[in-house]
Amino acid sequence: MIRKIVVATALVALLAGCQTTGGNKQTGGAVIGGLMGGLAGSQIGGGSGKLWATGAGAVLGALIGSEVGASLDKADRAALERNTYASFNAPLNQPIVWDNPNNSNRVIVTPTNEGRQQGTNAYCREYQQTIIVGGRSEQAFGRACQQPDGSWKIVS
Structure with a gap:
């Protein structure tokens, strides 16, 4: 399950970080990556693990989105x-x-x-x-x- 979260979060964070236009790319990538990662985590998790998956997705998405967003022009x-x-x-x-x-x-x-x-x-x-x-x-x-x-x- 963790592998699914990481893969899904990386995908949405990568895309989210790439979609940031203007302004601070790193902050935009982190915010959008966090939101999209949380959304992906909530879709992947189930039962009592859903809250954990949502949180983990948000954190991973923010980290990945921030780094990629900061580096892509x-x-x-x-x-x-x-x-x-x-x-x-x-x-x-x-x-x-x-x-x-x-x-x-x-x-x-x-x-x-x-x-x-x-x-x-x-x-x-x-x-x-x-x-x-x-x-x-x-x-x-x-x-x-x-x-x-x-x-x-x-x-x-």
């Missing part, structure tokens, strides 16, 4: 979004890499799996996001499904 966030959407049409297991020319940050998104969603039969793809900041690597995983109009929606 606007170009890094744009590359993460661009590479993620490019992975929906790229060959499986082919990394899409972007190196920030202004710092040592690196964004890598790799499509890892594809298939049809049960119930809707929508075409979906899974992907792995890796962000390297100051030599430290953070990973997250996601899934997106193609909508009837051809657009893509990130579902997890």
Whole structure:
């Protein structure tokens, strides 16, 4: 269960830290990461462990969101979004890499799996996001499904 909390919190905190625009990126990343981590923890926990999972998710989300938010600039966030959407049409297991020319940050998104969603039969793809900041690597995983109009929606 703890592994699920850490993975889910890392994903939401990574994304939350990346979505912070303007102002103090570190504080914004911590606040949004904490909120999203708490939400993820509350969804993962059950019974008497739900409160613990919510608290642990909030703390982990705040820590991860703060660190990542402090280190990603606007170009890094744009590359993460661009590479993620490019992975929906790229060959499986082919990394899409972007190196920030202004710092040592690196964004890598790799499509890892594809298939049809049960119930809707929508075409979906899974992907792995890796962000390297100051030599430290953070990973997250996601899934997106193609909508009837051809657009893509990130579902997890």
